[in-house]
Amino acid sequence: MALKSEKLFESMTPHLAAVGKDLVAKIGAVFHFEILSAPGAEPAWFTVDLKNGNGAIAKGKQGTADATFTLTDDDLIAVSNGTLNPQVAFMQGKMKIKGNMAKATKFTPDVLPKNVKL
């Protein structure tokens, strides 16, 4: 089963085309996401670069991350839908963070794609 997160990351690209430059100015960090389809499963990697140029989204690990988030597919979608607070997820151990904590906390709702809806 394809990861739901993949759709989420895909939908960030057109958003970045429009607001990427301004987001880069505010965020200034590269995030890696290590997404697990289930706890302990083989991870899929995504890179959200909000540090360079107009920002970029890519599959896989690109460049050096300022912070790496490890969480399940369902949990990332819950974060994106506003039903899971990533800080709470971190405290509960549902999400792991590696890297610079100050940069990690730059991952805020501002970063999420604001998508037109059917």
Add this chain to the structure above:
Amino acid sequence: MNPSKDFLDSCEGGNVFSNMVNTLINPEHHHQFINIGDDHLHDTWEEAEAEAHLDHFAEHWDAHNPNLEDIWANPESHNQLEEAWHENPGQLDPMLEKEYIKETAGSIMYALSAQNDPKFQNSEFFKFVERLHSGKAKIQDGQVVEDFGDVWNEPAHKEQEKVWNGLTEEEKSYFDQVWKETHPEDEEEINEEELLKQWGAAWDKPQENEILKDNPYESTIENPFELAQLKLQQGHYADAIALLEIAVKREPENSAAWLLYGKAFSDVDRDDRASFCFKSGLAIDPYNIDQLLCMCTSSVNTYDHNLLAEYFTRWITLNSEYSGLIVPEGATLEILQQIYMTASEINPNDPNVYMAMGIMEFVANNYYAAEYYFEMASKFKPGDVDIINKIGVAMTKQGKYEEAAEVFKACVDIKPGFVKAWVNLGLNIINFEGDYKRGIECFLIAATVYPSDHLFEYCRTYLKLMDREDLIPLLDRKDPSALEGEFEIVYPLRGKF
């Protein structure tokens, strides 16, 4: 000549002591040691202390430590350590371990300083070992912990403190400023706990719309369901949702009420809540095909694709008009697309089949085809803003922003309170023209109809991006009219009763 090798050679090879020294001396391990500690703390320490502490070192050394030969010559302490290590490798008695590290560090320092090479004595490693030895840095659970304890009581610091206290506020703030400018990272790393707290707050969305705190209607109101239908037709979503909340509470087994409740939430751009309502309705009545189709839309909007194939399978299987079609078990969306194609040949006038086909193409990222099928659906259900909005979304996804804007505007012309189209119009404007101001205006207009938290969240993001963070306190009042001075807000529902 390699001094560390020379030093190692002077130790008997193979015993614990020399292994420990080896660990500390090996540049690779040394790197690890430094890294597991707090680099920032380390640097700060270095700046404040490097000079003064080198002098202290000499005194400490004489007072505190015999020379290397002396330690080495004491076989008793030596054996003691060795035994403890073998009994419980890596977990020496804490006190013993502490002394052990201090002693070892001391020996290394001695060896290094004996080389009389400034390159070593000024190296990061030397300073690190020096702090280990003096007890100002400790290794606890594999982490380097710095101890500033005594330093502040030392005369040099007392002196500095006096000077600092004698400064005027102006001078102090000047120094603070200079420090901040030259150490930008310090501020960020100061308090992780505080950072985490702020981070949590940034994501915290009070779920106050889940259950209305102040439902304007009496829970005893007659026929809330019928009244809600009327309110929905007029576009009074806040009223409709309040009434439906009473309706489903009173009749939790009423699948039609759940369907309408879900549709209301979907129209106000709250697909998360809509999904919940449709699921509740389907739990009561699994054969409600309208509910199934609505569920498909909300699933796509909330990135919850896993059950889509199952919903589409159930929709076509339960629809008596297409009972001749057989859906293989576990059919994928690709197979279902073929089956729906056949259904559209059986009845070419069914808007719902086109809608389903449009959604499937949309999920497969075929936005051109999706637009086509939504257009077809609209042809057989003219004026339905839910379908027209879908056409606009398919256009936006193809980058046809100008056309999409016209479509979203058409939606709100037909139904001025249609929040979802206002939000889509705002995002479309931002994505197309980068015009944050007009985008925010759309979100605020949407919030006058139904003040969801996510609308204010969108405004917050774009206020930041347009460098108008000064307006955030006004935004936090969660009253769109508070921002009227800065933004042009229309009230779609004003004067409509």
